């Protein structure tokens with residue numbers, strides 16, 4: 300089993316970043332941003348938003364390899380893109396080996412006007428069953444896997460969560476949205492919530508370039524059901540998991556117990 304590579308933080312990893320960061324930085328001032336006070340932190344899709352006094356937001360999207368770390372003052376690393384000096388003596392570092400991460404800073408309205416936020420769908424962790432069913436109904440045509448990956452439908456789901464949810468719900472990633480029964484939709488919804496909560500509980504999936512703001516690691520990858528388990532046996536039926544490219548994304552699923560019809 301290879302090390303997890305080239306995977307972006309998804310909802311669970313960003314949620315964990317938010318939950319771990321909040322008690323470490325809330326109420327602190329950012330000395331090199333005019334002493335602005337950190338009021339609260341929010342996750343929006345896969346982005347972290349730090350609300351500051353003076354009506355400003357400092358926001359981050361970790362993308363491929365970005366991470367937010369709390370470090371001692373003076374800590375240096377060549378992959379650090381920005382350092383924020385906090386009152387109390389620590390620094391908040393945005394570390395980003397591949398430099399695809401995004402940093403926003405500006406008035407609340409201006410930052411939230413960014414197309415990333417403007418087009419985000421409902422949050423996958425907070426969406427109600429009625430809303431989930433309505434969105435699936437509005438889309439009608441198309442396959443399930445790309446539906447889950449499109450942030451305009453649901454915010455926060457990526458390749459890992461999508462594969463895990465579909466395996467858990469026993470539904471094929473290429474199933475057409477328009478032939479899902481009410482029972483299928485219910486199963487998908489229950490599995491979506493179950494997988495997200497399970498991943499958050501386990502600390503997310505630790506990837507090569509990602510860990511928690513306090514240096515912790517996630518345990519989900521070791522306990523995953525199907526993502527990246529090509530040629531290994533399905534935990535339910537022992538059939539070999541197969542990998543197929545679907546809408547440009549590598550998908551792992553069980554050809555036997557994930558029904559196509």
Ligand SMILES: [Zn+2]
Pocket residue numbers: 533534535536537538553554555556557
């Ligand atoms: Zn199976």
